[in-house]
Amino acid sequence: PSPSPSPCPVSFDxxxxxxGAVGQQPEYVNCLMDFxxxxxxxxxxxxxxxxxxxxxxxxxxxxxxVVVDPEPCDRITCVTGExxxxxxxxxxxIRGMLCGECVQAGQVLDLQSQTCVPETxxxxxxxxxxxxxxxVGDPHCVTLDGSxxxxxxxxxxxxxxxxxxxxxxxxxxxxQAPWPQANSTVSAVYAVAVREGGSSGxxxxxxxxxxxxxxLSVSVNDNELGAGSLGASxxxxxxxxxxxxxxxxxxxxxxxxxxxxxxxxxxxGSHGVVDVAVKVVDASVACGCSEGLLGFLNTQASADFLRxxxxxxxxxxxxxxxxxxxxxxxxxxxxxTTVFGESWRTVAGSRLFGGSQPSGCSAS
Numbered sequence: 001p002s003p004s005p006s007p008c009p010v011s012f013d014x015x016x017x018x019x020g021a022v023g024q025q026p027e028y029v030n031c032l033m034d035f036x037x038x039x040x041x042x043x044x045x046x047x048x049x050x051x052x053x054x055x056x057x058x059x060x061x062x063x064x065x066v067v068v069d070p071e072p073c074d075r076i077t078c079v080t081g082e083x084x085x086x087x088x089x090x091x092x093x094i095r096g097m098l099c100g101e102c103v104q105a106g107q108v109l110d111l112q113s114q115t116c117v118p119e120t121x122x123x124x125x126x127x128x129x130x131x132x133x134x135x136v137g138d139p140h141c142v143t144l145d146g147s148x149x150x151x152x153x154x155x156x157x158x159x160x161x162x163x164x165x166x167x168x169x170x171x172x173x174x175x176q177a178p179w180p181q182a183n184s185t186v187s188a189v190y191a192v193a194v195r196e197g198g199s200s201g202x203x204x205x206x207x208x209x210x211x212x213x214x215x216l217s218v219s220v221n222d223n224e225l226g227a228g229s230l231g232a233s234x235x236x237x238x239x240x241x242x243x244x245x246x247x248x249x250x251x252x253x254x255x256x257x258x259x260x261x262x263x264x265x266x267x268x269g270s271h272g273v274v275d276v277a278v279k280v281v282d283a284s285v286a287c288g289c290s291e292g293l294l295g296f297l298n299t300q301a302s303a304d305f306l307r308x309x310x311x312x313x314x315x316x317x318x319x320x321x322x323x324x325x326x327x328x329x330x331x332x333x334x335x336x337t338t339v340f341g342e343s344w345r346t347v348a349g350s351r352l353f354g355g356s357q358p359s360g361c362s363a364s
Contacts (some may be wrong), residue, residue, distance in 0.1 A: 104246040128287030134277040143295030147304040151341035154360025164289035188273040193352035196238040216246030257282030305344040
């Protein structure tokens with residue numbers, strides 16, 4: 001029988017002990033109970049890597065040679081954020097193993113800016129079918145998604161601003177002033193201005209004229225339409241204006257598919273008040289990319305009462321806004337709608353109206 005190797009001193013390394021047994025028949029090394037073969041210590045079970053020689057920078061795993069990862073982040077690509085010891089650390093508002101998901105529902109990750117933006121439906125015509133939004137009387141308003149509120153502002157405000165990527169933009173502003181027949185806390189709309197296509201577009205202003213023969217005055221780029229336009233349609237660069245024969249109603253149709261209907265009240269109690277309705281014929285020009293008093297169109301009434309971030313308006317590469325802190329919809333508290341409405345005052349450089357602002361704009 002083959003002689004058994006001498007017991008391996010406990011203080012020796014198992015590999016050292018096994019190397020001392022080269023040339024003998026494979027036996028268990030006494031000290032660590034490893035199998036000794038050709039100077040190597042291997043477990044006393046069938047090892048698939050037993051006869052596998054791997055090149056430098058590789059190691060044997062289950063019989064295959066694999067690359068040894070010197071740094072775990074070498075094999076991880078974080079969508080956003082940074083990798084540390086094989087883990088992606090996400091920016092605020094983003095989550096997921098690779099930091100590629102938005103925390104807030106209804107938002108998607110914009111890879112270019114690496115921020116979360118409101119999700120725009122792929123088929124906006126189906127997902128954002130709308131009727132009419134409006135502000136009438138003193139003023140009672142309904143948003144594009146159907147939320148109702150009253151707003152007694154006495155300044156100049158953005159009624160609607162659209163900024164969909166690849167679509168022409170539309171900006172609608174209103175002037176509100178105290179209602180003469182009511183107390184000073186009640187206001188109404190007296191003028192509306194609209195522009196389509198950005199700063200190069202034509203500006204149409206419709207305002208009430210109070211007198212013995214009340215009517216709506218209509219001007220395009222400060223050029224007032226004469227009496228010959230009554231009962232007729234007048235074209236301008238981005239659409240047309242249709243005036244009724246009595247001059248009390250005007251319909252502004254824009255190439256984008258947005259349509260404004262305005263009519264002046266003539267009764268003694270509401271003399272000069274202008275009611276305004278906005279219809280979005282093609283929902284794709286406003287779905288997920290609208291703002292102002294008429295709300296953020298996305299079929300979710302809970303997201304209607306949004307306030308702008310900072311001053312100025314957004315554009316196609318900067319989607320809106322942050323949720324205001326408001327009461328439940330549609331019964332919105334008066335104090336909350338005041339905060340919401342006043343946040344949409346026009347800002348310097350964005351006004352469509354000529355001349356001075358209403359006197360109420362001087363109030364804080």
